[in-house]
Amino acid sequence: MRRRLSVVPVLAAAALLLIESGASAGWNPVKRQPDGVAVEVHQAGGPGAYSEAGASGGVICQRKKYPKPYPPGWAPPSVPIGTPDPHAGEAGDWYWSYCTDGVQVWMGDLWVGATVPAVAPAVLAQTARRYLRLPPPGIQASPDVAADQIVNVPTWLWVDPATWGSRSATASVPNESATATAVPVTVTWTMGDGSQVVCRGPGTPYTEGDPARPSPTCGHTYLRSSARQPGLRYPVTATTTWRITWTATGVVSASGTLPPLLRTSTTTLRAAEAQTVN
Secondary structure (H helix, E strand, O other): OOOOOOOOOOOOOOOEOOOOOOOOOOOOOOOOEOOEOOOEEEEOOOOOEEOEOEOOEOOEEEEEEOOOOOOOOOOOOOOOOOOOOOOOOOOEEEEEEEEEOOOOEEEEEEEEEOOOOOOOHHHHHHHHHHOOOOOOOOEEEEOOOOOEEEOOOOEEEEEOHHHOOOEEEEEEEOOEEEEEEEEEEEEEEEOOOOOEEEEOOOEOOOOOOOOOOOOOOOEEOOOOOOOOOHHHOEEEEEEEEEEEEEEEEEOOOEEEEEEEEEEEEEEEEEEEOOOOOO
């Protein structure tokens, strides 16, 4: 005899789901609204899925697909006894889900049709974008930031290679995955003396040679000292602009772009007049 399982119709807020036991995480079957369902998110190079707690607290769900073929007359436990499977003969899968917020437990079933993603690809891509872990630029300079910059002598600017390079995150629901990819394109340097430098790339690390030569890709020359600045130093910011694109695969193939993301670091530089010796 099949057991009847009840499903709470709506949670107060959606949660992105993480299964620490190693089971597959996914959408929250007790929270299904027109704007989509909660999803699992993985990041390239990361430790695995990430979770996001809703306003009502985190919800952890496990899901398991009912094995096929379904026997004649079969229906999932949440369907009232004596009622036939409402999706019998359709292409798709029934999932059993167990969800808990640590206090309450929800158990139930969800039908996912074979030709329709649980979340629209563009919405799934926006979810993946939220989980892009983009580092702020690692500011590097020559002369070093701890040393004096010399007025009328070029300062080389670049960012730590560890804070450059593409990053990606993938959000998945039954029948669909969307990957958002971030690529750094520019670094905007605000130098504190009223100047702004836009460098199309990470910049070039300084190499030994003539100290008066400018950087081939990214640099700035102070024309006056920072002696009149607070703390005797110029405030400097570096802001990386990341271009965001996405692709979706599954029952729907799609791609597009999303608004860029910015990451900023700050430091200070002391600019001094060169001292001459008679």
